[in-house]
Amino acid sequence: MEKKEHKDCMSLLVPVRDTLDVIGGKWKLLILISVWEGNKYFREIERSIPKLSTKVLAKELKDLEANKLIRRTIIDDYPVRIEYTITEHGKTLQTVIETLRDWGLTHRKEIFGK
Amino acid sequence: MEKKEHKDCMSLLVPVRDTLDVIGGKWKLLILISVWEGNKYFREIERSIPKLSTKVLAKELKDLEANKLIRRTIIDDYPVRIEYTITEHGKTLQTVIETLRDWGLTHRKEIFGK
DNA sequence: TTTATTGATTACCTTTTGGTAACTGATTAC
DNA sequence: GTAATCAGTTACCAAAAGGTAATCAATAAA
Numbered sequence: 001m002e003k004k005e006h007k008d009c010m011s012l013l014v015p016v017r018d019t020l021d022v023i024g025g026k027w028k029l030l031i032l033i034s035v036w037e038g039n040k041y042f043r044e045i046e047r048s049i050p051k052l053s054t055k056v057l058a059k060e061l062k063d064l065e066a067n068k069l070i071r072r073t074i075i076d077d078y079p080v081r082i083e084y085t086i087t088e089h090g091k092t093l094q095t096v097i098e099t100l101r102d103w104g105l106t107h108r109k110e111i112f113g114k
Numbered sequence: 115m116e117k118k119e120h121k122d123c124m125s126l127l128v129p130v131r132d133t134l135d136v137i138g139g140k141w142k143l144l145i146l147i148s149v150w151e152g153n154k155y156f157r158e159i160e161r162s163i164p165k166l167s168t169k170v171l172a173k174e175l176k177d178l179e180a181n182k183l184i185r186r187t188i189i190d191d192y193p194v195r196i197e198y199t200i201t202e203h204g205k206t207l208q209t210v211i212e213t214l215r216d217w218g219l220t221h222r223k224e225i226f227g228k
Numbered sequence: 229t230t231t232a233t234t235g236a237t238t239a240c241c242t243t244t245t246g247g248t249a250a251c252t253g254a255t256t257a258c
Numbered sequence: 259g260t261a262a263t264c265a266g267t268t269a270c271c272a273a274a275a276g277g278t279a280a281t282c283a284a285t286a287a288a
Contacts, residue, residue: 007201010146012215012268013147014218016211018221019218020134020137022221024251025276029131032262042234042236043235044235050237051277053276054235055236056277059276068224073193079284082235083235092220093217096213096217099209100131101130102127103210105129107129107136107181108129110182111181111182140245140246168267169246169248170245170246172267193255193264194255194264194265195265196254203234
């Protein structure tokens with residue numbers, strides 16, 4: 001009976017993975033924060049983030065919208081405009097971002113001098 | 115003078131990115147938690163995580179060790195054994211993991227029924 | 229009328245990440 | 259002697275992520 005008991009780490013890791021999938025990747029948080037800061041239009045967001053291409057931006061905006069972190073609104077004016085804004089759900093990421101930043105700073109101290 | 119002022123989001127995002135680089139990827143957290151739970155030996159860790167290959171495990175263990183989240187100890191016995199253990203620094207990830215889990219659960223409620 | 233801007237899409241290519249399977253040398257069990 | 263276990267390494271592939279450049283229709287400005 002040398003069977004190793006190990007805790008149910010899946011009920012922990014599945015939601016962790018969900019979060020990482022939503023905010024992971026090279027651009028997602030940059031784009032989210034750009035919108036959060038008030039950049040509303042596609043080109044405006046694009047210009048606010050150096051090196052970001054239209055293709056990647058279009059794809060990432062779709063992902064962020066699908067996850068309800070940002071809202072895509074069609075303003076039926078002449079000409080039609082499309083506005084991106086942060087949602088209340090998007091704003092709940094604040095704690096997460098702060099936690100990641102705090103640990104990142106701790107980690108730097110641990111890895112480089114302290 | 116229509117220059118857009120935007121906050122210094124880099125001092126926020128650089129440490130955030132550091133954290134995501136350290137714990138991101140498909141296997142890092144699974145391996146970390148396996149070691150955390152007490153799996154000490156290479157094959158033991160490998161067997162504790164289904165579908166994980168030796169190549170990926172070897173690479174991820176190196177990364178985790180380089181980031182001082184786990185410790186690789188050579189036990190100079192006959193035969194030599196190699197033990198992986200979690201470090202104190204590794205344990206500081208607990209808050210981060212819990213925050214990610216909590217937001218992941220909130221997010222699921224937001225996306226699917228609530 | 230030509231040019232520029234809007235919010236994208238498409239085809240193509242490169243880089244990164246992850247996966248498969250064979251193999252290593254050292255040791256131990258049968 | 260043969261087979262298995264230890265901690266990995268190596269070569270080769272496949273998939274995913276990301277990047278480049280051209281193009282689109284609609285509208286507006288020169």
